[in-house]
Amino acid sequence: MDHSGHPTPRTTLPQTKVVSLEKLKTACKNCGLAKLCLPLGLENNDIERLDSIVQRNRPLHRGNHIFQTGNSFGSIFVVKSGTIKSYTQCPNGTEQVVGFHLPGEVVGLDGIETGKHICSAKALETTAVCEVPFSRLEELTATIPNLQHQMFRLMSKEISKETGLMVLLSKSTAEERLAAFLLSLSIRFHSYGFSATEFNLSMSRREIGSYLGLALETVSRLFTHFQEEKILEVDRKHIKILDMDQLFKLLSEQNGCLDQLQRPR
Amino acid sequence: MDHSGHPTPRTTLPQTKVVSLEKLKTACKNCGLAKLCLPLGLENNDIERLDSIVQRNRPLHRGNHIFQTGNSFGSIFVVKSGTIKSYTQCPNGTEQVVGFHLPGEVVGLDGIETGKHICSAKALETTAVCEVPFSRLEELTATIPNLQHQMFRLMSKEISKETGLMVLLSKSTAEERLAAFLLSLSIRFHSYGFSATEFNLSMSRREIGSYLGLALETVSRLFTHFQEEKILEVDRKHIKILDMDQLFKLLSEQNGCLDQLQRPR
DNA sequence: ATGTAAACCTGATCCAGATCAACTCTTGAC
DNA sequence: GTCAAGAGTTGATCTGGATCAGGTTTACAT
Structure with missing residues (x-):
């Protein structure tokens, strides 16, 4: 690894x-x-x-x-x-x-x-x-x-990205926020030539929470939850996305404002 | 009027x-x-x-x-x-x-x-x-x-402004958000040559709520609350800031991240 | 004037997520 | 190795603000 x-x-x-x-x-x-x-x-x-x-x-x-x-x-x-x-x-x-x-x-x-x-x-x-x-x-x-x-x-x-984040922060649930965060990472890694489905987080749960306006406990629980739902495989900082569709679905449910997260074909 | x-x-x-x-x-x-x-x-x-x-x-x-x-x-x-x-x-x-x-x-x-x-x-x-x-x-x-x-x-x-708003949305209480919003308006009106303490809102409670990530009912209650506290005088869309100090204090209490709201001397 | 929709206010209830607390697992310093 | 600090997990409880529900006022069209 x-x-x-x-x-x-x-x-x-x-x-x-x-x-x-x-x-x-x-x-x-x-x-x-x-x-x-x-x-x-x-x-x-x-x-x-x-x-x-x-x-x-x-x-x-x-x-x-x-x-x-x-x-x-x-x-x-x-x-x-x-x-x-x-x-x-x-x-x-x-x-x-x-x-x-x-x-x-x-x-x-x-x-x-x-x-x-x-x-x-x-x-x-x-x-x-x-x-x-x-x-x-x-x-x-x-x-x-x-x-x-x-x-x-x-x-x-940069302006557009921050606008998208504002929308995320003012309207979405904790689950939607983390899904959007993971997809954003995935898409960015992919465009830089890395795997879209498997990567290591370089930030802590606390830092993710701070960025998304959530408590670190909530972030931790969501990782567990996503794992139970077979959407992710989480091992500490190592993330494997098992069900990309489901992750995108979480976004489009309530919150469709974030279309700037363009799915790589 | x-x-x-x-x-x-x-x-x-x-x-x-x-x-x-x-x-x-x-x-x-x-x-x-x-x-x-x-x-x-x-x-x-x-x-x-x-x-x-x-x-x-x-x-x-x-x-x-x-x-x-x-x-x-x-x-x-x-x-x-x-x-x-x-x-x-x-x-x-x-x-x-x-x-x-x-x-x-x-x-x-x-x-x-x-x-x-x-x-x-x-x-x-x-x-x-x-x-x-x-x-x-x-x-x-x-x-x-x-x-x-x-x-x-x-x-x-524009980038800095949105960064400030992100911080506001992910960390602050409803009261802090509305205080920051009113101060932002006040400071901007002032710099464009208008009164810093008395102005008309051109947006509805719903729009303010949407912008600040709050329900319109919360915005309405806060206006009432600020009026009771003698911080504002509110008449429909007409706002008079009675206690600017108090409004600034609401920000600095928990949330000091938003220093970009520079108080006009 | 009258009707109607939108904006606004206020009270009652509810819940997502914060907070508090206790625990384990890692990591790194010495 | 040992120890301490940090990172993460999980459970129990609490609460700020959402949601629902009722009302009044304002704005505007006819």
Whole structure:
């Protein structure tokens, strides 16, 4: 079994997907995530210009921060492998998870407006991120129309994603929320080239609960329940989806608002 | 009393704020909302270039749509006066409100990613909007760095706002939610030049409840409760905030995550 | 004016999920 | 190895707000 917290790779992966430290230095044009990331739709020489401003730092260990609430904003970050959690800290000490970021997803867009980050971002496991200094990125987007468009698209996607989550949080039952969460993970893993049906959660029950507005006990009970219903096979953090149809059905029952969860054929 | 649904104007308004149909044709450079809107930080001649692509259509009546779910995306819209509600329709017929848009605020950013709108937007009262064709805007942002930056800022603000709402929806009590909602309205009205303490709601109790994840009965009871506590004076849709301190205190009690609600001095 | 639907208010009841509590299983530090 | 802290499970109880049900007021069409 895979103990790294990474999802189980599909068997059809191209050889560039082999995990190695060398991968951390991969140029954008050789990166397996390029079609999900900023380079989407760019010409080769434009990708090289983008590549030249991207900083590839050493991987983060579990618990390391990319930035914290109040830090001044300078860069956006793209997850290359691993998982980033973004969260805000309440004065009473409890934290509120506001997002989980998987490979190919962007972190830090919240800081553009005010120049300060309004949340913190930390690694849930060993995680590699590409750092893109924002002012240099803005110079490039001004001269590469496709890159500008891709930035607008990425930000629009972020807005749509959060809108969907709002609907989930204000209308759905606990069962629907967890189903939507698992499907969202499944769909995202799939689009990044991993198995849609079997993966490891890198976050705790408490973190899932915080994100979904549920108590950790409720999350735990639901995992048990889904297992009894033969919808899932749960072993600690390892999840196997046995009945994808049933999971989708749970969503469409009461709550059809979340059509943005497009089922991969 | 003002029956139009507009907030009560402050007495110190400059004369350009006088409501008239002529205002609908106001060029960006003469528009009172310019410092909240796309022209922020632009040189005069750049404002004129922006102005030349802005379409100022006739005002919308209550109930008119700007766009509906599934419509193809072509423009973003800035509210000039009135209120826009954005919402999604669930298959069972109920609607879920995902946003209220006041003067100076942008509607339609959700459509950029997929080229289709994922929600609908309709006027809650007589409402004027500026339509900005997105492909033409992208041509301008590519040549006006400050405009590009302003677009990134606007989208970042939208992301931050939704993050704050997520926290509100997943952690706070009904009382905290309504307090946060009223303060948000108050702060926004204030920044657009209206009274922070007295305004008319253009949305129904049901719509407020839908937005905040509450039943309309709960919203109604809370208005009564706030009135009993001498925090508000409520007359149907007319709201007068009597005790702003108390309202802020309700937020900070349990939930301090929402610091983005910056109190206007 | 009159009718009708929508918006709103208020009381009574109910339940999904929070909270509290006790326990086991993992994990990592030393 | 041992110990402690964290993560997870499961059961019992409690409660905030949903739901149901009745009413009044407002808005608007005819």
